[in-house]
Amino acid sequence: MYESIIPFPAESASTVDKYCCSHSTSLPSLFADHAAWTVDKFETSYMMCCQLQAQMCVFIASDRRARRVLEIGTFTGYSALAWKEGMKAVGGEVWTCDVGPRAIAASKEAFAKYDPEGKIHLVEGPALQTLQEINAQPFDIIYIDARKAEYINYVETILERNLLAENGIILADDTIHLGLVADRSPTNPHSAREDIEYSLQHADNVHKFNEWAAKHPRLEVLLLPIFNGLTLIKIKS
């Protein structure tokens, strides 16, 4: 039996990633165009999810026959476009929110170009306010990809306001944060990063969320070591 993470040196990991992308259902060309545009315009383009994760969003949305997705953290709109793509057969809609002026401007530009039908709704403002104010018709998928220190509050508000549809799923991104949630010893190569103080702060916040979610009596939780960590959450029936 293999462990859940098979270690690869960085170069092999990149080759294996490309292999997985090219052996998964391909994305329309707009995704490569938009990713390249984001890399060109944003020094923080690493915040955008990777191609394989976008392929996963498309797959999950279509597999679950989702009609309404709520996304917390738009950035330039790459993952929102993936949710829309996954719901194209049913004409589903995405509500995505961001607070950063540059992200808002960039995603507006992207949605004007790639979503002329207006299936993606950009909500401007802090996520917690959006979660408090958004029309409480339930969502089939809620994707959390914004401020790590607020992940607990996001899920608490989702529960309080019944924002998740019956059999709906919450996906919380970046929940192993470079493995630093579990291992910050020198054996983890990321413990020697230049931005280690910042990364450890992130990891602490994510760790608090992971502990809280795993112990929550109403939640069923699966933390997967894919991408930068992805937690699947559903409400116990």
Ligand SMILES: C[S@@+](CC[C@H](N)C(=O)[O-])C[C@H]1O[C@@H](n2cnc3c(N)ncnc32)[C@H](O)[C@@H]1O
């Ligand atoms: C990791 S990026 C999102 C990436 C995007 N989901 C994608 O894959 O293309 C996180 C985004 O969350 C936004 N953000 C951070 N704190 C926020 C908050 N309190 N409310 C709303 N958005 C926030 C940031 O401006 C940033 O654009």
